Amino acid sequence: VLSCSCLPDLREDDGPPCTAENKQVIERQCNVLKSDKFKVCHSLVNPDDFIEICIYDMCQYDGMKSALCDIVQVYVDTCKNHGITIKWRNSTFCPLPCPSRSHYKDCVSACPSTCSDIFASSLCEKTEECTEGCECDDNYVLSNGNCVPLSSCGCRDDDNNYYSVSSLWIKSLTSKLV
Numbered sequence: 001v002l003s004c005s006c007l008p009d010l011r012e013d014d015g016p017p018c019t020a021e022n023k024q025v026i027e028r029q030c031n032v033l034k035s036d037k038f039k040v041c042h043s044l045v046n047p048d049d050f051i052e053i054c055i056y057d058m059c060q061y062d063g064m065k066s067a068l069c070d071i072v073q074v075y076v077d078t079c080k081n082h083g084i085t086i087k088w089r090n091s092t093f094c095p096l097p098c099p100s101r102s103h104y105k106d107c108v109s110a111c112p113s114t115c116s117d118i119f120a121s122s123l124c125e126k127t128e129e130c131t132e133g134c135e136c137d138d139n140y141v142l143s144n145g146n147c148v149p150l151s152s153c154g155c156r157d158d159d160n161n162y163y164s165v166s167s168l169w170i171k172s173l174t175s176k177l178v
Helices: 018-034 037-042 048-060 065-081 163-178
Strands: 102-110 130-137 142-143 147-151
Touching: 018 037, 018 048, 018 065, 037 065, 048 065, 130 142
Parallel strands: none
Antiparallel strands: 102 130, 142 147
């Protein structure tokens, strides 16, 4: 007869590696999850475990703000899975960095306009689902992940093939040389 048994875990609980002074500041920051902004979700998703994780992570990483923002994002995502959308970012609290010629929006199109399809966002099937993200500024569209002026976009031929401005210039130059 083979018998297996597990030994009890006699290790001490691993508390957050914080000084008493740091811990107070960090606790205040993590308790943002108990604020009115997140209250709408409290009955479905208890923020206490998230706050505990937040305190531990921020202590572990010496108060790094991205640890706070990451746990708030996880809480908001969990709320969203329960049907509750919370708009929580702003220019001073966990701003989402956006590339040049774009800006943050709490609800962006799943089909952004691009050089190859400038009408994509208006033709996109409208759904209730939206996600936060960066959107190109007015008169700019995406091209290879960057927001470029509409005037920098190429065009399509009769077969619906897209040609960038640089490829048109090269094609035009090549045809003149031949």
